[in-house]
Amino acid sequence: MSETPANLRDCEDLLTEAGFNCSNIWYHGTSSALLGSIQRYGLKRSGDKAMKQAAKQTMATIGNSYSETIEPVFLTQSKQLALYWARQTVRNRSVRVDGDEQPVVLELLLPEDLNRQVKPDVGGASLLLVKEGEAYLAEVARVYQSHKLPAPEINLSSADRMEFLDKLGMAYIDSDIPFQHVTVLDH
Secondary structure (H helix, E strand, O other): OOOOOHHHOOHHHHEEOOEEOOOOEEEEEEEHHHHHHHHHHOEOOOOOHHHHHHHHHHHHHOOOOOOOOOOOEEEEOOHHHHHHHHHHHHHHHHHHOOOOOOEEEEEEEOOHHHHOOOEEOOOHHHHOOOHHHHHHHHHHHHHHHHOOOOOOOOOOOOOOHHHHHHOOOOEEEOOOEOHHHEEEEOO
16 A cells, blocks of 8 residues: 555644544545546535446446445545545546546535534445455554554444444445535645
């Protein structure tokens, strides 16, 4: 994994033995290819239309139907973890969409009514059972260890829902977020 730019290294300030601290500031990792749409329409649930279309075409090619689902906006308390997801988004898009894309980290300063809607991403347990999730767990372990803290050990089948937020930095909001609450971070 590439080095994290200094202005996105925030885990030292956020990470404690209990996990990541939370506030009304959240982060979302995405691709530069989606930035124009986000600036125009805000951060939308299931907003990557190009990836949805590519999946639909793939399923049609192999003779299967495709049912589009509306996914929430995935969030984390950490710029550093959002950068990890931004890099994954760029990597995933590069398989299906041509273009020179760069990872982008968005900072979301949520008003109280939206902040109350942020939930621990318990559904992330299924992600963590596949290769992509294993890579994320390894990244989280590196973050903890770089701050001289033991990597979190979570039993995915019996973990308390708050562990996904506190220990792994995994959250979501099932609402669109107007761009007025979004800042694009430089890196």
